[in-house]
Amino acid sequence: MLEDTIYETTVYVYDSGVDGPTTFITGGLHGDERSGYLAAEEITEWTVDHGKLVVLPRANVPAIEDDTRHGPHGDMNRQFPPRSGICETEAARAIWDEVVRHDPDWAFDLHSARGIYKSGDGSVGQALFPTWTSPARDYGENTVANLNDEFGLSGDMAYLMGNTLDADRDMLMHRTAGFLDVLGFLCETTEKADSLDEQIQWHLYTVEHVMDQYGQSPSVDGSSSSSSGESDTQEIHIEGTGPVTRFEFSVSGTVENAGTLEDTDAVYSDRVEGQVSTQDDRFAFTGDLEQFVVTEGDKDDVNVYVDGQQISVDEANPEKIIHIGGTGPVTRFEFEVTGSLRNTGTLEDTDTAYDSRVEGQVSTQDDEFAYTGELEHFTVTDGDKEDVVVTVDGDRISVQEESHLIEIRGTGPVTRFEFAVSGSLENAGTLESTDTVYDDRVVGQVSTLDDAFRYTGKLEQFTVTDGDEISVA
DSSP states (O other), rough: OOSTHHHHHEEEEEESSSOOOEEEEEEETTTTTTHHHHHHHHHHTTTOSSSSEEEEEOOOOHHHHTTOOOOBBBBGGGGGOOSSSOOOOOOHHHHHHHHHHEOOOOOOOOOOOSSOTTTTTOOOOOOEEEEETTTTTHHHHHHHHHHHHHHHHOGGSEEEEEEOBOSSSHHHHHHHHHHHOOOEEEEETTTTSSOHHHHHHHHHHHHHHHHTTTTOEEEEEEOOOOSSSSOOOEEEEEEEOSEEEEEEEEEEEOOOOOSSSOOTEEEEEEEEEEEEESSEEEEEOOOOOOEEEEEEEEGGEEEEETEEEEEEOOOOOOOOOEEEEOOSSOOOEEEEESOOOOOOOHHHHHHHHEESSEEESSSSSEEEEEEOOOEEEEEEEOOOOOGHHHHHHEEEEEBBBOEEHHHHESSSOOEEEEEEEOEEEOOOOOOOTOOOOOOSEEEEEEEOEEEEEOSSEEEEEEEEEOSEEEEEO
């Protein structure tokens, strides 16, 4: 790339020749952050058994050679407009052209910092900053927990999850999120580590662990280098014999399509709902097969194989029935399950059923739904929990407390914030154009005006991402 210029460098591409995700890894945008480009250089030796691995380890050669943050044309990682426009320099444009050409599913940008995130020194070391696309944050949280455990990191040295990359800064990963909606992370180690080798190992562990979660565990010389302890990828083959048969299965790791995906199939991160008749379905998965259930049709009309070995299919549909009985007063509720659900009663205009979640209302009438998996929570969001009777397969269950109100009060200066909850949330104040409300997360801003939101479940995190003048109640 950039031949016959001071930025000339090598892009390493390993193509397995088998369908699968493309992973793009960058190091060396800042020349004095050695752990990033040295870890990326080690990753150039990795291979994958499906998909493609692309590595640009020395993105800013002049800065690396001079051991400086900036190169001859300034800070290279401030030359990538996040949502529109062209990159500012020839080198930045060449890097971006490589990203677009390979069209990655996942991307990692490896860096280091002099200090430690949230320690008060204003630095960003020891943190993973996920793009806004799900499940990047979930995978990052899993990785951070395992990384800290694996290396015995605690206190200030423990890794944290950073704020979400919302395509609002002129950085490579912000542009990758803003233009391509790609899953990925800006990865930061701290230079306060005992050694440079230690920082490199943290980067390598991070990339491996995330790749493990989306089912593309890397290998070196034919041996798995996975640090998470998950099993190698296996294939499940669902063979139809003619009659339409609906099925569902879940795994302890991750799953992805490995055949022809029909409109009747839905693939989630660790679960598949599908259908076969005369055609077959194939999927690749990591971890263990936790269950395989025929949800519609006859189990004798389907043959299931894992790595060529036929397995037995569960006898019955695992659905449970949840009945929500109203006693008179209007009561709003929400519940969520780990599997799927369907309405089995009368769905009123006040009820909304999603794939695995329901928001509804009862008063004198009742609601009823069938679901698979486990009931994660049942919460009364408006009204009194004593005015509703909830049973699962005839057994009464307890109901969680009503939703909570969070108020964010500005004191004058512009302050950006982000928070996430374990349930759902909705606006409970005046929503400005600077606020964005997702299903379980808010990215917002206050100054002289206040924000308020009502949520169920628990407040999982609240982070001030820019500024410091704020009051939260």
